[in-house]
Amino acid sequence: MDKRLFFFCAGIASCLWWPWLPARELWIPLAILSVAGGQTRPAAAAFMLGVVWVLCFSHWQLSWLQTTDAMGRSQIMTARVLEVQPRQDGVSRLIVGLTHLQGQALSPRPRVLLSWYGENPSPQPGDRFSAITQLSPPHSLLNPGSFNSARWLLGQGITARGYITGTLAISPARTGLRQQLLHRFNLSTHSLASQAWLRALSFGERSGLTSDDWTMLRALGVSHLFAISGLHIGLVAGLGWLAGRLTGHYTTGLVAALLLAAGYAWLAGFGVATQRALLMLALWLGLLWWGRFWSGRRILLSTMALLLAVNPWLVLNLGFWMSVLAVAALLALAGGRRSLWRLQLGLGLLLLPLVMLLFGGVSSLSVPVNLILIPLFSLLLIPLLLVACCLLLLWPPLAAPVFSLLNSLFTPLMSALHWLAAYLSPWAELSAFAQGMILLLMLLSLALLLPAGRWLALPLVWLAGLLLWPGPSWQVRVLDVGQGLSVLVTQGERALLYDTGNRFPSGFNMADGVILPLLARLGISKLDYLIISHEDSDHSANRHYLASRLPVAKRWGAWPHGMPCRAGQLRQWGRLQLEMHWPVSPSGHRNNDSCVLRITDGRLAVLLTGDIERRAEQVLISRKTRLQAQLLLSPHHGSGSSSSAALIEAVSPAWVVHTAGFGNRWGFPAEEVQARYQAAGVHQLITGQDGMIHFAASGDQWRRVGQGRPGPWYQQLAAWRETGRNAVGPLE
Incomplete structure (x- = not known):
């Protein structure tokens, strides 16, 4: 049985590496193979069954993308709010279930992530509303170390994202019991400094935690204490068991343990880790009542199989794997008598590879801090919090003193943890x-x-x-920063960054999202040059933030107190020469003031052009400067106002990179621009389609490293949708 469960889960998990989503008709021969091999090869049959199930589920969930004309233009939608994620910057994110789109009923009802802007309060969970929205399929920036938003969205069951351009009507829902309890909690704790921490532990609502809080949790390796999971569910079940056993009946203890754990899981919102812990507990308690014994491995495999049978896309959810592998590590360490510190040390070592791969570093204080906090949470804080939540339900006025007591414990505790994270710097980024x-x-x-x-x-x-083995002498990486520009040039651990990408009102910025994770991955801790081509925000918005996060030796270009770009400037940078060819009279405020930089080792060159347009190109060519380069970044992201035939001839590139965002509203790169490069025999790449584009010096030519996108199937949904629509067509 264990083998079949394992291979069923492995079959579903195989979708992590599918290069494309197979045709839906393929499930029939695969199902026949699974049935035919059920007796002779049960493991292979179970694996095939998992593949069939995740294939059918994926097509079922994604079918609406191909059968509705939903993407890229304004639509009238009707939806029910499933979850609200408020932000401190005035932007809320709504996870909604679409019921109708342009009057057409949808089945299944797709989950969609929407951004709610403005000062008006957003709808609340359970509310139904109609609005005008623009949607797009899941898509992610593709750079080493960057967050994979496409995978995250599907892991949450979300098949599109978008933003609301106008609200037509809102029908408030009746306030449920959980919302009433949350309202009572907010009233009882509104003046408490630790309200956000208490809300995270009791209701699973972690939106009140700040970025500094999350940084501290990661640095100390204690995030799991505030993600309601096995530790919390097991503790609550133990309290229920003790309360039930006071009656003297064994079955009453089992029922009380399950009911109390289920109630806490309901209060916490049934997150992925909570679901896993509750299901494992229910299986274990059921076996105890039945008088049967299963190993911990079988209970874990059965839990995984049941969860994945309900939602196969959980394999795309990193929280699912963290939860499952943490339990597997505990089971591996559970044999024999082990002290708490040895168990914690062993768990830290077993999970070290996963933590490194997911978060890019390790915490030196994780083991000692957990040795203190786990007993503290288990024996004092969680029981007190459970008592307070019960009082909220039964007698709200008595809950306030308990919350005040918890606040007096949490406030100094959190201050101490922040101090540890800030002054001892336990988190080590690893290349x-x-x-x-x-x-x-x-x-x-x-x-x-x-x-x-x-x-x-x-x-x-x-x-x-x-x-x-030594790497190439120098490398160029054109980063995928959406509609913007950022280029990293490296010689070993020495680095030059040309432009910084954009930052947005939501708080997201390309420095934190793309540039800094890539530098950490490469082991680069400082910049020799930070060059800003001109003032446009998609080029310059993160310059000051980056300069505050890591040392910058030389600031060149559009800086308030840096060295302005001027044609004729030459700098020797290691084995490379930096040649500034434009502008003649710098101001930095217009596209045609962009810094045009040629970097060369004498045989091989790259030309970085910023946003110059045709007029600047003409003057630049007329100056008879040396523009020839095997690699060119197309001016102004491939706009039709740039990349004249004369410039292409003067540069004579073998490769051109268009730094254009996926589905950008300007249609960059322009069709006529692509046609000019194609006529000149130049290989063309687009960051919005290919992700980060990486070149390494190889003699007198550029060698492309990797092939960028397409990657796994969930990063190609836009292309998959268009292929399917051409075959299926929209429903009338």
């Missing part, structure tokens, strides 16, 4: 090289403990040699 070496050392140590492990160690030593 991809450091992560690879740590993983290889761990695997090598494991291999040497196995019989004949020395033979397994040989390929690991070979991989270590590849990691230590």
Whole structure:
């Protein structure tokens, strides 16, 4: 049974690596193969069944994208609010279930993420409303170290995102019991400094936590304490068991444990980790009542199979894997008598590879801090919080003193944790090289403990040699920053950054989202040059923020107190020469004032052009400067106002990169521009389609590293939708 459960889950998890979404008709032969092999090859049959199920589920959930004309233009929609995620910057995010689009009923009802702007309060969970909206399929910026929003959206069951341009009508829902309790909680704790922490622990509502709070939780490795999961559900169930056993009946204790745990999970909003913990608890209690024994492994596999049978897209949810693998690690360490510190240390070591891969670093204080906080939460804080929540339901006035007591405990505790995170700096960002070496050392140590492990160690030593092999002399990375520009040029650990991408009213910015994670991944801790081509926000918006986050040796271009760009400037940077060809009279405020920089090692060159337009191109060519470069960034993101035939001839590139955002409203790169480059025989790439574009120097030509997008199927949904629409067509 364990083997079949494992391979069923593995079949569903295989969708993580599908290069494309197979045709829906493929489920029939796969199902036949699964049934035919059920007796002779049960593991293979279970794997095939998992593949069939996730394939059918994916097509069922995504079908509305191909059968409705929903993307890229304004639509009238009717929806029910499922979840509200308020933000401090005045922008709320709504997760809604669409019922109608342009008057057409939808089935299944797709989950959509919408941005709500403005001062008017957003609808609340349960409300129904009609609005004008613009939608787009899930899409993510594709850079090493960047957050994969397409995967995150599907992992939440969300198949489109968009924003509201006008609200037509709102029908408030009746306030449910959970909302009433949350309202009572807010009234009882409105003056408490630790209200946000108490709300996160009792209701699973973590929107009140600030970015500094999240940074502290990550730095100390204690985020799991505020994501209601196995620790909290198990503790509440234990309290229910003790209360039930006071009656003297074994079954009453089991029922009380399950009911109290289910009530707490309901109060917390049934998150993924909560669902897993509650389901495992229900299976275990059911087996106890039945008088049967299952191993922890079988209970975990059964829980995974049940959750994935209901929602196969949970495999795209990183929280699901963190929860499952943490339990698996605990089960692996559960044998024999182990002290708490040894158990915590073992858990930290087993989860170290996953934490490094997901968060790009490790915390040096995770083990000691958890050794203190886990007993504190288990024996004092969670029981007190549970008593306060029960009083909210039964006698609200008595809940306030308990919350005040909790506040007196939480306030100094959180202050101490913030102090630890700020002054001891326990979080260590690890480059991809450091992560690879740590993983290889761990695997090598494991291999040497196995019989004949020395033979397994040989390929690991070979991989270590590849990691230590010197890289190319210099590299160019054109980052995927949406509709904007940012280019990173590196010589080993030395770096030059040309432009910084944009930042938005929502708080999201390309420095935190793209540039800083990439620099950390590459092990780069400072910039030799930060060059800003001109003042437009899609080029310059993060200059001051980046300069505050890491040392910048030289500031060049559109800086208040930097060195302005001027034609004729030459700088030697390591083995490379920096040649500034434009502007002649700098001001930095217009497109035609953009810094035009040529970087060369004497044989190979890249030309960075900012947003110059045809008039500047003509003057630049007339100056008879050396513009030839094998790699060109098309001026102004491929706008029709730039990339004249004369410029293309003067540069004579082998490659051109258009830094145009996915589905941008200007239609960049323009069709006539692409036609001119094609006529000149130039290879063209677009960041919005290909993700980050990476070139490495190889003699007198550029070698493209990797092939960028398409990547897994969930990063190609826009192209998949268009292919399907051409075949199916919209419903009338």
